[in-house]
Amino acid sequence: MSHASQLRKPSTLQGASLPKWFSLAAAAGSIALGIGISAAAGLQSSIQWALIAAALYVLGTYAIAARVEGSRQGKDRVATSLIWVAFILAVIPLASLVYETIKRGVKVLDGYFLSHSMGLVSDSEPGGGIYHAILGTLEQVGIATVISVPIGVLTAIYLVEYGRGKLAKAVTFFVDVMTGIPSIVAGLFILSLWIVILGMGYSGFAGSMALTILMLPIIVRSTEEMLKLVPNELREASLALGVPKWRTIVKVVVPTSIGGITTGVMLAVARIAGETAPVLLLVWVTNFINSNPFSDPQASLPVYIYLQYSQSGGAGAAYDRAWAAALTLIAFIMILNLAARGIARWKAPKTGR
Template sequence: MTITTTDTAVSPAAADPLKLTRRTMPDWITWALGAAAVGLGVLVKAVQGNWALGAFYAGLFFIATVTAASWRLEDRRRAKDRFATSIVYTAFVLAIVPLVSILGYTIKKGFEELSPYFLSHSMRGVGPRDDTGGIYHAIVGTLEQVGLAALIAVPLGLLTAIYLVEYGRGRLARSITFFVDVMTGIPSIVAGLFVYSFWIMTLGFEASGFAGSLALMILMLPTVVRATEEMLKLVPNELREASLALGIPKWRTILKVVLPTAMGGIITGVMLAVARVIGETAPLLLLVGLTQSINTNPFSGWQSSIPLYVFEQNHAGNQFSGDRAWAGALTLIIIVMVLNLVARLIARWKAPKAGR
């Protein structure tokens, strides 16, 4: 005779399903309090006429009410979590609202003037009372100047970052890191003055688009170095060790393993550097000059750019110059967005694929 004994363990949650159940605040309460905070901000703006004051009161109201509701409906631990989360959300909204408002206002003011004619004509021969003229000469100048700056800064930045991460040890590496940190905080006008004193006053070259590219290169270089350096540090050492264990030289490991793995982040860093310098005006005023004609040769003669075009039209003071300035600013935003989109596509295309 066989006797079978079965022991079934009963968990505390199964014995008492309500014991581990906690109250949770419904999501609609958070959304309702957020809508109420926005309404309060609008009301304060209507009464006081100050958007900043309205945003401050709206954020304070949202944080206080969400925390109080969580304290009442949930528990102390979740109330603290809701308090920290609401601060993060409020900070994000307060940071994004000015950006969205500037972008929206620029689109509103510049879209009317933006047209194929505006993008394909220069300002040569356009008088103060004429509603014609365009930005083509400035687009050519900006693309050439930023392109030349990137052509110089990107290889130098890549090589510097590779040296610092893969080879750099000792005093030389520390010195390079120090100078890169110093260059990160250089004002743009200082870079322009340096190029002006060395390239134009000392060596005797004339103002040109290339002179402006040298100043933009100085501003781009530390961003490229820092971004590339951080991306290379994120590449797992196991990949390097596996490649070296197969007998592959270190330079080939860097070229075929490390750089392709970090390529997406490197391209993003390069685009951040381009976005950093494409709107610079101060160094170009010293080094490029103001012209209303098309100049496709960046090494000879004055050459306009979009920031200079916006500056010039904003200070022209005639009936149509203000609309041209807003349209120029919108054109610059569109160019930056297109360049970032192209960079994203290239990074996705060049990213390592599984199974290769």
């Protein structure tokens, strides 16, 4: 046999393979069988037939793939199927939450709702708005951010660039402990210190201090990880040119990781924007506009949602206002996350080709 004919001969090492549309066909068949089995068994919950369909999809994929492609490819397809099932199970509750919030929240969400307070409207009456709650949330979260960002970033810089010995270990330990502190504990700490001992009274600033405690470990940890990703070669090159270490950190390390640091800060802000317990303990509630965060009770979106829903009885104007406020809070957090992604992409180091 000539060399050319040997090249033209198809290889016998290539085994049989399933078509590309096999996964979609298997998923459609599993859904149909799941619905049929649920109907035959009298199961009414959609969750039950979905779980049955998921189990049939994984088992059917393995059985067919192992028979056609071999057990090794069958195991690979099972792993892929499990990943897809886990992804869908994670997305469905999120999509359902967003859908329900939008469907119920758009009923009263308009310009009037966003620009008026509840000062002259009772909970059972239609009308009113969340302007006072939006203003309170922005001020409380803003103050907490102004306090926590410099402390958190500088702490992370110390741990990465200078931290050696017992002090660094102690700081790391307390940061880890603070990461797991429940929000109600942070609120109780500020309540006992600021209001009970010092007698300063309820205010937006008191709530901001509790939110600062919750923000700090997130900022420290995220900034620390971003700083560790900066290549040591950049530091060494700067130091080799005679640049002091502090100037290397300011001009080289921090600008290189500023995108990730900003993302961590935005995520921390999104984390505290929906906190209810410490705000309810320290800021208290009011239906009137209070633009001074350092004096008297102040409204906030999470507490506004809680109060409107608890007083609505599951229907009525207060019920609609609670869902509209929840939609506003979700939109606020989504805007923060999109802004974080945009800043991270904008500030990402540019690699030359």
